[in-house]
Amino acid sequence: MNRKQGGMTLTSFLMVLAVVGFALYVGMKLFPMYQEFYAVKTSMKALAREPGTSDPAKAQELFFKRMDMNYSDSVKRDNIKFDRIDGGVRMNVSYEVRRPLVGNLDIIGRFENSQDLTSHGE
Template sequence: MKHKQAGMTLTSFLMVLAVVGFGLYVGMKLFPMYQEFYAVKTSMKSLASEPGSSDPNKALELFFKRMDINSSESVTRDDIKFERIDGGVRMNVKYEVRRPLVGNLDIVGNFENSQELTGSSVD
């Protein structure tokens, strides 16, 4: 009776390794983008209770101080808009991050978050 071996060939193992490697490479490109977005969301949430944050100029200053601490460079002043609401302002951040992937292919992330800022003014 003949016993037949079963398993992966070297070629199929290399193909699986290439797919897993590419997936890890893409993940390494995406992770910093989402980590930065988490820092943006956290900074905006901490601004909500900050005294004087209902003033857009003060809110921008406090927000970018927090972004400097997190070494975030993707959000610019042009990406931030304010709209008046009852009791304060709503801060809207919408920005795009583009990272090179392979050759002329890029990974593009569009991120958007809003936060109501109703911190009482300190005079």
């Protein structure tokens, strides 16, 4: 009886290793971008719970204090807009993050979030 050995060859193992390595490399570039976006969302939700943040100037100042504590530098003052709503304002944050990947290729992430800020902190 002739038995044939099964399994991966060295070449196929190296190809799988290269694909997994590249996926991990891309993941290492993407993770900080999404971690920063989570910090933006968390800061906006915490800001909404504070009373008296319906003033856009005060809300923006408190927001950037929180962002400084999180070492976030992608969100700039130009990325924040306020719209009037009943009982307060809606804070809209829209920004873009660009990170180099390989050579002249970049990874670009566009992030948007909005939060209602009312005078009674709900």
